Amino acid sequence: MNYEEMIISLFFAMVIPFIGIFLGLVYKGFDRKITAMMQSRIGPPWRQPFRDIRKLFMKETIVPDGAVPWLFNAAPVVALIAPLVALVYLPLGPFGPIMEGYGDLILILYLLAIPAVAMALGGLASGSPYATVGAQRELVLMMSYEFPLAIAAVTVAWKFETFSLGVISGTPVWWLVGPVGMLGLALVAIALFTVLPGELSRVPFDQAEAETELAEGLFVEYSGRNLGMFYLAEAVKMIVVGALMIALFFPHNITNWVTIGGPEMFGYVIGDLVADIAFFLLKLLVIIFVSVSVVRVAVARFQIDKASYFYWVPMTLLGLLGTLLVFIEGVVF
16 A cells, blocks of 8 residues: 555545444434334434434433443443444445455454443443343343344355455355355345344344333433434444445445446546445435334334344344355355
């Protein structure tokens, strides 16, 4: 990497966290608006999350008397930093990962697990019985959905490895398989789709918060800036899991089929660049709509044991079946 490329990479590494926060709040607003429309409600405006964040950061931050102060205050910071770091290891539309070659898919999976652990530790540090129960539920749920998530990641990574390609290479994995493998990848993708609402703690997998049962559970003692950072962490994580889904299964750019043209700048054709960015944002919106908005409107909250069973049995078996089909095609055919 020469000096000019290093400067450009450093600039993007500083800008991407702000882009991730902005997009996370925008998509969170769209999710709330779309959900309200599906429930025949007016709902808040799409910019409501920006208002919520402004209000939370203006309010007083209270630390309960029975809390462990340093852990209580550190948990939201760690929960926000982890998904922001994950963004620099993921391709965003036509732009490759800023830290390409310095991390792999395993690192991204670890970074995705950190916010859940941080929320659980923050809940335990608050000293509230409601938050303690919420922390226990969060850890149980995390241990449940991590298995099908790992299966999906390992399956795609193994397939790319057989062709000596990087997982985040921009090559659609569907091009590397035949009919049997394509069916297997479809099953793995379905299993991964069900992981998304669990990763984001959305209905029907919001047992750790469960307002009607635990009075916000994990966040019952949080307020002000700390609660705002948890809010931002959830918004950014939505972008990260959506971008990961796109990178694994739908990395296509619109310019793979249609070229727009236009003047060039920094090695990019402006028309093609704008079209690819718009296509990436559209794919992200579709994934969030299908895996988050539709699911939480159509399905009520599961009990924690049923949520754990859902991931450990049906989705794990579905993912393993898909992995088996991909493996059989790669070895037999």
